[in-house]
Amino acid sequence: MESLPPYATPLERIWFYAFRVICGLIFFFLVAPIVVMIPLSFNAQPYFTFTPEMLTFQAEGYSLRWYEDLFTSDSWMRSIRNSFVIGVSATVLATALGTLAALGLSRPHMPLKGAIMGLLISPMIVPLIISAAGMFFFYSSINLAQTFPGVILAHTALGTPFVVITVTATLVGFDHSLTRAAANLGATPTRTFFKITMPLILPGVISGALFAFITSFDEIVIVLFVAGVEQRTIPREMWSGIREQISPTILSVATILVMISIALLTTVELLRRRSERMRGISPG
Amino acid sequence: MIALGPGPDNRAAPTGNTGNANMAQAEGVQGEVTAEKLVTADGIPLKRSMQRAERRRKLMAFLLVAPLLAFLFVSFIFPIAQMMWRSVENPEVVNALPRTLEALEGWDGEDLPDEEVYAALYQDMVADQELPRQEQRTGPLAVRLNYELSAARSAIARTAFRLDRLEPPYKEAFLDAHRLWGNPELWRIIQREGDPFTASYYIAALDMTYSDEGEVVMRDEDRRLYVPLFGRTFMLSAVILGLTFILGFPISYFMSILPMRKANLLMIFVLLPFWTSLLVRTTAWIVLLQEQGVINSSLVGLGLLDAENRLQMIYNMTGTIVAMTHILLPFMVLPLYSVMRTIPPSYMRAAKSLGAKPWTAFRRVYFPQTLPGIGAGGVLVFIISIGYYITPALVGGQDGRMISNEIARHMQQSLNWGLAAALGTMLLVSVLILYWAYNKLVGADNLKLG
Numbered sequence: 209m210e211s212l213p214p215y216a217t218p219l220e221r222i223w224f225y226a227f228r229v230i231c232g233l234i235f236f237f238l239v240a241p242i243v244v245m246i247p248l249s250f251n252a253q254p255y256f257t258f259t260p261e262m263l264t265f266q267a268e269g270y271s272l273r274w275y276e277d278l279f280t281s282d283s284w285m286r287s288i289r290n291s292f293v294i295g296v297s298a299t300v301l302a303t304a305l306g307t308l309a310a311l312g313l314s315r316p317h318m319p320l321k322g323a324i325m326g327l328l329i330s331p332m333i334v335p336l337i338i339s340a341a342g343m344f345f346f347y348s349s350i351n352l353a354q355t356f357p358g359v360i361l362a363h364t365a366l367g368t369p370f371v372v373i374t375v376t377a378t379l380v381g382f383d384h385s386l387t388r389a390a391a392n393l394g395a396t397p398t399r400t401f402f403k404i405t406m407p408l409i410l411p412g413v414i415s416g417a418l419f420a421f422i423t424s425f426d427e428i429v430i431v432l433f434v435a436g437v438e439q440r441t442i443p444r445e446m447w448s449g450i451r452e453q454i455s456p457t458i459l460s461v462a463t464i465l466v467m468i469s470i471a472l473l474t475t476v477e478l479l480r481r482r483s484e485r486m487r488g489i490s491p492g
Numbered sequence: 493m494i495a496l497g498p499g500p501d502n503r504a505a506p507t508g509n510t511g512n513a514n515m516a517q518a519e520g521v522q523g524e525v526t527a528e529k530l531v532t533a534d535g536i537p538l539k540r541s542m543q544r545a546e547r548r549r550k551l552m553a554f555l556l557v558a559p560l561l562a563f564l565f566v567s568f569i570f571p572i573a574q575m576m577w578r579s580v581e582n583p584e585v586v587n588a589l590p591r592t593l594e595a596l597e598g599w600d601g602e603d604l605p606d607e608e609v610y611a612a613l614y615q616d617m618v619a620d621q622e623l624p625r626q627e628q629r630t631g632p633l634a635v636r637l638n639y640e641l642s643a644a645r646s647a648i649a650r651t652a653f654r655l656d657r658l659e660p661p662y663k664e665a666f667l668d669a670h671r672l673w674g675n676p677e678l679w680r681i682i683q684r685e686g687d688p689f690t691a692s693y694y695i696a697a698l699d700m701t702y703s704d705e706g707e708v709v710m711r712d713e714d715r716r717l718y719v720p721l722f723g724r725t726f727m728l729s730a731v732i733l734g735l736t737f738i739l740g741f742p743i744s745y746f747m748s749i750l751p752m753r754k755a756n757l758l759m760i761f762v763l764l765p766f767w768t769s770l771l772v773r774t775t776a777w778i779v780l781l782q783e784q785g786v787i788n789s790s791l792v793g794l795g796l797l798d799a800e801n802r803l804q805m806i807y808n809m810t811g812t813i814v815a816m817t818h819i820l821l822p823f824m825v826l827p828l829y830s831v832m833r834t835i836p837p838s839y840m841r842a843a844k845s846l847g848a849k850p851w852t853a854f855r856r857v858y859f860p861q862t863l864p865g866i867g868a869g870g871v872l873v874f875i876i877s878i879g880y881y882i883t884p885a886l887v888g889g890q891d892g893r894m895i896s897n898e899i900a901r902h903m904q905q906s907l908n909w910g911l912a913a914a915l916g917t918m919l920l921v922s923v924l925i926l927y928w929a930y931n932k933l934v935g936a937d938n939l940k941l942g
Binding site: 220227228230231234235237238239241242244245248255256257258305306308309311312313315317318319324326327328330331333334335336337338339341342343344345346347361362364365368372422425426428429432433443446447450451454458459462465466469470472473477 | 546549550552553554555556557558559560561563564567568569570571572573574575578739742743746758760761762763764765767768769770771772773774775776777778779780782784785786789818821822850875878879880881882886896899900903904909912913916919920923924927931
């Protein structure tokens with residue numbers, strides 16, 4: 209069906225091309241909204257629409273003023289710093305806890321595996337508003353609300369399921385005779401872990417870490433409830449930007465975030481291929 | 493440790509798998525026979541030694557999981573349980589009015605209570621004013637009673653303010669201080685809520701109320717709020733589910749018939765939105781759909797629309813549906829595509845060669861095989877969308893709001909946390925039921941990312 213057979217009826221011919229047009233439109237629907245913002249972030253005017261100058265590609269229709277706005281604004285710069293501080297800390301914690309747990313879960317002797325797996329991925333299932341409400345009460349009662357540790361711990365909890373899932377997936381088909389061989393040759397369990405296991409599951413660990421990072425980086429509901437003014441992150445700043453004074457500065461932030469997500473997407477894809485190569489599964 | 497031959501070692505890993513029960517049993521019997529005779533180097537029977545090793549392995553595996561499990565219990569599961577507890581907890585009246593409640597015990601609930609009750613109320617309020625400011629319970633009591641009867645807060649506040657001027661007989665003094673003390677309704681509420689646990693938050697969350705006879709009845713049609721909102725949330729989620737299916741099915745199918753290299757290239761179109769920040773995608777739709785936005789301006793520019801009647805496509809239900817369909821479409825495409833990829837194309841060819849028309853072949857042969865993917869993607873989209881908060885809050889306006897927005901409102905603005913907790917618990921239960929169904933359908937272990 210990839211190409212039209214020579215004996216196709218006219219109706220089939222029409223359907224063949226119509227189907228491709230429909231699919232093209234759907235792909236357009238997926239990507240166009242994101243792509244449209246990019247040129248608009250260079251708008252010289254404070255509008256969310258293409259000015260006549262922009263449409264005729266005149267230089268004065270374009271400017272970097274919204275990027276300048278972004279990089280000279282204290283609150284935006286603080287939010288960028290906060291997002292990275294919170295994101296990186298939460299990622300480190302989530303990766304460490306999640307990798308350990310995945311190693312335990314993948315052992316054939318793990319008791320109550322199904323139930324524990326269900327609990328571990330629950331932060332991914334529970335609607336964010338409910339997690340946020342629960343954490344708001346809990347962190348307020350132990351004086352962690354509106355502090356960095358509070359937000360970091362909350363984001364760690366949200367990030368761990370992704371690490372557990374990706375690392376567990378890498379451990380499927382892990383050849384346990386390798387670690388036994390290491391033990392047989394006299395390596396301590398720690399040495400075996402760092403010399404044998406870790407290099408093999410590293411792609412899974414890294415992509416889990418990336419998922420945990422993007423979860424924290426993109427998270428807003430918990431930040432709305434648990435964070436204070438000092439802990440505002442990029443999404444939180446965008447939230448107030450959209451609700452209060454919508455200016456194309458948001459589009460310049462959005463453009464930068466799209467670039468970041470393209471970079472992350474590429475990394476994860478490369479890691480996936482590498483992991484499949486290393487485990488001897490040929491990529492498609 | 494003992495060195496073992498091909499005994500029940502790691503290599504027979506999938507123990508506990510009932511499918512291999514017979515084999516495992518056979519092996520077990522064999523192992524038992526030899527284990528009776530064998531002893532390890534330090535004289536312990538092999539069987540016991542092996543059991544001990546097995547136990548140690550189990551413990552090791554559990555210890556690896558334990559830190560995360562403990563962390564999640566403290567930072568995630570306990571807070572949610574605590575929040576759910578709030579939906580039935582009811583300490584305000586019991587704490588503030590112990591003497592009054594005792595005096596009210598014999599009251600028939602019809603006429604106003606006796607002088608004795610009012611005197612007890614006076615004592616309770618005086619006792620409360622003598623407490624340090626942070627420990628006073630009249631404030632929470634006023635807020636609590638106000639949920640049930642909307643003038644209660646001012647009645648209590650005004651009475652508390654005049655408390656030192658009140659003199660016996662207290663019944664008249666209280667009636668004089670605020671007319672609400674002469675309303676048997678208020679007394680019925682105090683009596684009803686004078687219990688450490690209450691169902692009244694759930695009753696409110698289900699749009700029910702107490703009638704004058706004390707029975708639980710549905711509110712009047714036009715005062716119902718939450719049941720229609722739950723209905724709308726489910727309806728919107730179903731519409732979004734339908735749209736993601738209609739849009740997701742063709743492109744998943746298209747990618748599944750392309751060679752891997754081209755399909756991976758097209759996959760970028762699905763993964764880019766998937767990886768892009770949620771707020772960026774919501775912003776994108778605001779840019780496109782708002783009155784001065786790209787779509788309206790283009791339509792006006794092309795002369796298809798008058799400048800005066802620009803389309804209202806955002807800050808209403810349309811905005812929520814369009815933006816959420818866009819955001820959730822990858823969650824439908826990814827599982828659907830991975831299922832379609834495994835369907836051999838020869839089945840369709842076989843159906844056609846047996847005389848089926850293309851439509852019949854699609855409907856009877858191809859479509860049934862995609863059902864696992866549709867189920868997985870559908871439940872995923874539905875679970876995510878019924879708990880969605882951000883997008884409806886930003887582009888939903890009034891009629892695109894969902895139940896999450898109401899929970900947030902009670903958390904942050906009306907501060908009726910008991911009601912927020914009751915609504916949250918109901919939402920959580922619906923999600924967990926759906927998740928359970930999802931688990932039955934595909935298994936949580938098969939959850940794939942990216």
